[in-house]
Amino acid sequence: MTQRTALVTGGTGGIGTAIVRYLARQGHRVATNYRDAAKAEAWRQAMTQEGIDVFMVQGDVSDPASCESMVREVEAKLGPVEILINNAGITRDTTFHKMTYAQWMDVVNTNLNACFNVTRQVIESMRSHKWGRIVQISSINGQKGQYGQANYAAAKAGMHGFTISLAQENAKFGITVNTVSPGYVGTDMVMAVPEEVREKIVAQIPVGRLGKPEEIAHAVAFLTGEEAAWITGTNLAINGGHYMGW
Numbered sequence: 001m002t003q004r005t006a007l008v009t010g011g012t013g014g015i016g017t018a019i020v021r022y023l024a025r026q027g028h029r030v031a032t033n034y035r036d037a038a039k040a041e042a043w044r045q046a047m048t049q050e051g052i053d054v055f056m057v058q059g060d061v062s063d064p065a066s067c068e069s070m071v072r073e074v075e076a077k078l079g080p081v082e083i084l085i086n087n088a089g090i091t092r093d094t095t096f097h098k099m100t101y102a103q104w105m106d107v108v109n110t111n112l113n114a115c116f117n118v119t120r121q122v123i124e125s126m127r128s129h130k131w132g133r134i135v136q137i138s139s140i141n142g143q144k145g146q147y148g149q150a151n152y153a154a155a156k157a158g159m160h161g162f163t164i165s166l167a168q169e170n171a172k173f174g175i176t177v178n179t180v181s182p183g184y185v186g187t188d189m190v191m192a193v194p195e196e197v198r199e200k201i202v203a204q205i206p207v208g209r210l211g212k213p214e215e216i217a218h219a220v221a222f223l224t225g226e227e228a229a230w231i232t233g234t235n236l237a238i239n240g241g242h243y244m245g246w
Contacts, residue, residue, distance in 0.1 A: 183239025
């Protein structure tokens with residue numbers, strides 16, 4: 001396998017950590033961003049104990065200037081970014097009639113506008129090198145919607161619209177662009193939900209359980225490989241059958 005430089009945004013979260021771990025174990029040079037230095041250092045030390053070396057760079061994906069600085073730092077340390085995983089995301093849940101403008105914009109800026117902010121900094125290099133892999137981490141709720149998540153669902157759905165347009169523009173340059181839409185995965189955030197609520201969620205999943213972060217990471221890693229060169233502009237839904245569509 002050819003060693004590549006990979007940037008995973010939001011890599012210190014549950015799914016992000018699994019993606020970082022998977023790509024690093026494939027032999028890639030992996031970087032991720034952080035905002036809280038103390039938490040990031042604790043995470044880095046834990047990864048080091050696993051034998052995984054990750055380059056950490058400060059960066060706010062909702063800020064275009066911060067993204068430019070972040071990518072330039074990664075390039076200086078590891079080389080041009082060849083694999084980009086737009087994974088960073090937040091929630092600010094409430095029903096729409098109670099939602100503030102700040103709650104709307106916080107989610108849109110971090111989940112959707114970040115795709116522009118980070119991808120814009122790497123796309124020209126990918127085009128000049130005639131190779132690239134870009135994967136957006138969307139959500140089942142971007143496909144089916146979710147009560148109390150108008151902001152989140154809109155942003156996550158928008159990520160796939162971004163994917164299919166970018167895929168068309170860059171296919172002839174050896175760049176693939178795809179979306180992965182996880183269902184409910186057993187991350188710390190989901191496991192913090194009251195048990196009775198989790199049980200109701202699991203009851204709706206035909207497979208009968210929450211997903212594992214590693215299952216999402218496996219799919220992401222597959223889409224970044226040489227063998228996936230003919231897959232572009234697609235959305236891979238990984239949700240245990242919770243939502244089934246074309």
